[in-house]
Amino acid sequence: MGHGQVKIKLEAASVCGTDLHIYNWDAWASSRIKPPTIIGHEFCGTIVEVGEGVLDRAVGDFVSSESHIVCGHCKQCLNGQGHVCVNTKILGVDVDGGFAEYAVIPSQNARPTNRSVPREIAAFQDALGNAVHTAMAGPLKDQVVLITGMGPIGLFAVSVCKAAGAAKVITTEISPYRIDLAHKVGADLVLSPKDGDLCSRIEKEAPGGVDATLEMSGHPSSLELAVQCTRPGGRISLLGLYGNSMQTVDINALIFKGIDLQGIVGRRIWQTWDQMGELLEGGKLNLRPVITHQMHYTEFQRAMELMKAGQAGKVVFTFES
Known part of the structure; x- marks a missing residue:
C-alpha cells in the first residue's frame, strides 16, 4: 500500500x-x-x-x-x-x-x-450510482418517466424512480430476456420497438409527453424517441453511450420545447453516494x-x-x- x-x-x-x-x-x-x-x-x-x-x-x-x-x-x-x-x-x-x-x-x-x-x-453500488445520478438529476415524485434500454442500469433506474414516487414508469427494450426483468423490477409498461409505433403508444400513456426521459440504451432511435416524446419543459438525461458519437437530433424541437438536455457521467462525488445510501437503507429498492x-x-x-x-x-x- x-x-x-x-x-x-x-x-x-x-x-x-x-x-x-x-x-x-x-x-x-x-x-x-x-x-x-x-x-x-x-x-x-x-x-x-x-x-x-x-x-x-x-x-x-x-x-x-x-x-x-x-x-x-x-x-x-x-x-x-x-x-x-x-x-x-x-x-x-x-x-x-x-x-x-x-x-x-x-x-x-x-x-x-x-x-x-x-x-x-x-x-454493484458503482453501477447503481449511475442510475441514481441519472434518475435524480431532476424531479421524480408524481412524474411520468420514460426509460429507454433495460440493461442493468436501466433496470436499476426503474426501481429508483418507483422508490422516489414516480407516478408511472414506461420502459423500452427489444430483448425478451430483459423485458421479463423489467416487469420483475416494477416497470408499469414495457414497450418493444418490434411492436410498432412507440410514440403513439407513449402518447396514450402520457398525453402531451412524458415529464422525463432517461436514455440508457445508446441507440440512435432512442435519442429520436426521447426528443419526440418528452413534453415541453421536460428533461432528457443521457447516460447511454453511442457506437457512433456523431448523432443527428432535431435541435429546433429541443429549443422550442424548452427541454433540459443533460449529459450524465458517473456518480456525483459524493452526493450520489449519500442519496444511494438513503435509498438502500430505506429498503425501497x-x-x-x-x-x-x-x-x-x-x-x-x-x-x-x-x-x-x-x-x-x-x-x-x-x-x-
Missing part, C-alpha cells in the same frame, strides 16, 4: 459492460488497457489494513468501490464536480481493480456501507431481480460468455476459499 490507501478483502464483485469490452479486447480496450492489469471496478469487502495518512477509514469497515479516482485539485473537483474531474483514473481500467481476493485502492474510493446492505448488492447469476470469481469466463450472449442481468462474483 501507498500513502492514503486501504487494503480490502473482497466479499463480492459484479461484472460490468466495461469488463466485457476488455474481455473481448475490442478497439477501445486494446487502446486503453495496459497489461498486466487486474480488471473489475464494482466490488465490496472489509478493510484489513490502512495505509499512512488514512484517518477516516479503519480496519473492519465494510466498504464498496467508487471506480473514479479523482484528483481533488482541478477546477471541477474544487467546484463540487468531481464526477467530471479532468484527471480521472478508473479502477480496473487505468489501475488495478477488484477481480482478486484483495484490492488496494485510495481510501476515499472505499465508500463506507451499512452492513444491512447485502454484499451482493453492495458490490427492488434490485434482486437484476441479479440473475452468482458464481465464484474464478468462473469469470462463464460470466463473460453469459453476458456476451445477452443471457444475464447482473452477474455477481463471490470470493470464498
Whole structure:
C-alpha cells in the first residue's frame, strides 16, 4: 500500500459492460488497457489494513468501490464536480481493480456501507450510482418517466424512480430476456420497438409527453424517441453511450420545447453516494431481480460468455476459499 490507501478483502464483485469490452479486447480496450492489469471496478469487502495518512477509514469497515479516482485539485473537483474531474483514473481500467481476493485502492474510493446492505448488492453500488445520478438529476415524485434500454442500469433506474414516487414508469427494450426483468423490477409498461409505433403508444400513456426521459440504451432511435416524446419543459438525461458519437437530433424541437438536455457521467462525488445510501437503507429498492447469476470469481469466463450472449442481468462474483 501507498500513502492514503486501504487494503480490502473482497466479499463480492459484479461484472460490468466495461469488463466485457476488455474481455473481448475490442478497439477501445486494446487502446486503453495496459497489461498486466487486474480488471473489475464494482466490488465490496472489509478493510484489513490502512495505509499512512488514512484517518477516516479503519480496519473492519465494510466498504464498496467508487471506480473514479479523482484528483481533488482541478477546477471541477474544487467546484463540487468531481464526477467530471479532468484527471480521472478508473479502477480496473487505468489501475488495478477488484477481480482478486484483495484490492488496494485510495481510501476515499472505499465508500463506507451499512452492513444491512447485502454484499451482493453492495458490490454493484458503482453501477447503481449511475442510475441514481441519472434518475435524480431532476424531479421524480408524481412524474411520468420514460426509460429507454433495460440493461442493468436501466433496470436499476426503474426501481429508483418507483422508490422516489414516480407516478408511472414506461420502459423500452427489444430483448425478451430483459423485458421479463423489467416487469420483475416494477416497470408499469414495457414497450418493444418490434411492436410498432412507440410514440403513439407513449402518447396514450402520457398525453402531451412524458415529464422525463432517461436514455440508457445508446441507440440512435432512442435519442429520436426521447426528443419526440418528452413534453415541453421536460428533461432528457443521457447516460447511454453511442457506437457512433456523431448523432443527428432535431435541435429546433429541443429549443422550442424548452427541454433540459443533460449529459450524465458517473456518480456525483459524493452526493450520489449519500442519496444511494438513503435509498438502500430505506429498503425501497427492488434490485434482486437484476441479479440473475452468482458464481465464484474464478468462473469469470462463464460470466463473460453469459453476458456476451445477452443471457444475464447482473452477474455477481463471490470470493470464498
